[in-house]
Amino acid sequence: MSAAAPDVVGPDGGAGLPLSRRLGRALRARVRNGDLIRWLGRAGAVIPTLALAFILGTLIVKAWPAIRVNGWHFFTGSAFNEGSFYGATVKTNGIAHPPGVSYGALPEIVGTLETSAIALLIAVPVSIGAALVIVERLPRRLAVVVGMFLEMLAGIPSVIIGLWGGFTFGPFIANHIAPFIASHVPNVPGLDFLRGPTGSGQGLLTSGLILAIMIIPIIAATARDLIRQVPLLPREGAVALGMSDWECARRVTLPWVGSGIVGASVLGLGRALGETIAVAMVCGINLTTVATNLYGAMTTIAATIVTQLDGAFQDATGFALSSFAELGLVLMVITLLVNVAARLLVRRVSGTALPVGRGL
């Protein structure tokens, strides 16, 4: 064999060479003509899809017995009762479960949506405001420092936020914020939700605020980077036309990045819907009722799963685990629906932007 072995495989297909050398050559050829990258790319595109399909499939298979027994009661009932593990096993539709089971996930589902809604309601305006101020108002050096803190806030582990929420923030809300709001809201029918018993600091308001704190850095950091991308020219034009800062932000900057901000908000919402341990530590784990007002103890799907899973293992019939799989499935469907809705919203938002916002 010659020292300068040809890279191109000869007419004999390189049959005379040892197998390792032949494979090496074939590989080099593939890398050079781009086949390898193409296949890696295809695999990369397929794997996430397969993973999602696999997780959904597993959840559906595991949840199937629970779906058949629980029926629609799962979406309308409020008690989350695993039944008596020490009683004699009974059967419904041929599926074994402990006596006295009653799985109604209404408090979990409503709680998940309520906490996420509160978090978004607070986080989106705060984040956009923070991003605008950082980009357009603060001196460059200060903006860098503030931006750094914003990113550090995103890096705080959720269990730390949960600890702080449980021991410091929650009691502060119970002792100061909740009584203040409850006593100052006028006694009109529509506002009953903001009045009444102010609770213990573990509940809807605390959970929503904790989630807001956790998603503000996600939305704000993305919004800041987006707003930086808005060209100077249209903004200068707006100022030249006599627009105030607020008008400039509202009519030029924000329409320009509108779809991006919706996308950032959806990222934040996804985090809020699925956040587990921080919420579990501040929500009060009320498995039986939907919170009657803003301060009541409640629970979310993720918090219920993480705190109650250990007990579910003690159900010898496996029905409790199956019901938890159903709960997980519901959370996943909610998250997927939110994503689809956000995509539709993005299309609308980017369609309605002012001409000036779509470039000159």
Add this chain to the structure above:
Amino acid sequence: MFPLFGAWQTAYNKTVTNVNITTAGTGSGTGIADAAAGVVTMGGSDAYLSSAEMAQNHNLLNIPLAVSAAMISYNLPGVKANLKFNGTVLAKIYSGKITTWNDPAIKALNPGVALPSTKIVTLHRSDSSGTTFIFVSYLSAQDPTDWPVGQVGTTVSWPSAPGALAELGNGGMVSGCAATKGCIAYIGTSYLTQTTAAHLGEGELANKAGKFELPTPASIQAALASFSGSTPANETQSLINTSAPTGYGIINYEYVIVNKKQSSAAVASALKAFLNWTLTTGSTATFLAPVNFQPLPASVKALSQTQISSISG
């Protein structure tokens, strides 16, 4: 169970160098599931296996290694005396029917004690817990009307009492109660040092005879004596609501859950040696006193040893 296992592990690994035991502080349910699946060699639990679990996993054994109790703690700085409770009053407190400390029902049990009008904040475990199981077992044994049998389990669908707090673990119960004036909580007696340090009150509990007792070594032993004679061969037994007049109402066997069929003869014999050690050297005051556990009575210890000897490879 976990802190004691940790102490046992450290001491045993020192004396028997060719066996290495590691402990994981998971909950009872995970411990049982892992023992059944053969992931771990031993699982710890405050609650015994249900008949359904036994039927599904014929090879699972629940073996008592020690005796523990649960106490009622409360945060009422002005009240120096030990308050008295019974199952009915506790069930009504936990279901939101009694909401203030000066409620007539509490006053009736505690004549002569000046009770404040402070609101009662009930604390319950947010995780699944053997302590929850023995506490609600006691409520139901004392008063099945106010606490139905269906509401007994390691996870309880708590009736919503206004302002109720959910806490993670015995430690969370202690710190939560310490931070909340007017709270009431049920906590494993292994946390007595912590509750005393946090200035929490300790409740006297009514037994079946209607006598009020604190969870002391003497009252736990008295309650134990009323049950240990009737402990069955598989050692599945509730020790709640003793009829002994000097006994304490909420005690339990601390179980280790093991699979009768181990992966090899070597693992089986190492496991048997360790479990027998926990019942002898491991049951001395050096190990049990720091967590306020009591050793098993001789008759139950013999039953545990018989169960241990049935483990094979």
